[in-house]
Amino acid sequence: MVAITATLIFVLDQVTKYWVVHGLGLDAKGVIEVWPPFLEFRMAWNYGINFGLFSGQADLTRWVLIAVALGIVLFVLVWLRRDPPGRPGLLAAGVLIGGALGNVVDRLVYGAVADFLNMSCCGINNPYAFNVADIAIFAGAAGLVLFPGTPASGKRKKRA
Template identity: 35%
Template sequence: MTRHEYRWLAGGIAVLVAADWASKLWVLNRIPLGDTRAVVEGWLYFAHRQNTGVAFSMFADLPAFWGPLLLSAFSLIAIVLFVRMMRETPDPAGRGAMALVIAGAIGNLGDRLVTGSVTDFILVSFFPYVFNIADAVITVGGVVLVAYLLFGGRSAQSDPVSARS
């Protein structure tokens, strides 16, 4: 990865983390905990929730002290591993996907370190869970990463069909 590519990825991560934190701060200051406000009636709502767990509130029942500590430690380890993998991945699509996961993980880690939980607020009518920008970025990055791992990174030399042509 060139220094130029690294700067673009780092800048993209910073912009996504800033957008996530700014949106959470806006929700914390404007929507009381537990309230729901229609953005597009029948489809999109802002529903202020605090999630002490991870995705879909898994591990939310961990003890008050240990939960945030363990989940923060896990997030930090994941961020370090993804940064390392991102730097060693030759394909831009793979690096971009990992950058998205890193940005989302940093966004939620920062929230958890400051408040002890993660602020969720996006509710769409066709999905039963409330989420935030960091969650969406992690999900998109994860989907792109899976697609990259399944279908990406093939060259003519490694693909037996095109190598025979």
């Protein structure tokens, strides 16, 4: 279940990035209004983490962030093996892993993460962009917090 979910999220992330950035030419246009002011595609190459934090020393940061993302994926996989959650937790883990791997591929291919979704509302102009992988990482992490594994006492017999 984790592998299938991760694969679906990864493919959705990569297909949407390719379609918007290359198919619609967002890399050349910069901005495409989809449903102003609520949704627009705004090209942003993210060399750091959320909101461009830690984007200095681009090449070093790139490899550190790849290592961190792969480390998180490995941590989640080990955690799942040691304390398997129920179905919602497994789905959340797959969503997080698929998103993390989607951003890793961007860093390997482009040297940065391709962010393109921008949402604003109610007179507030949001300057930040994100992508499907970012949504998946956030949703997957929230799901793992909300649907953790069962308590250890419920799985194992207590020793006398």
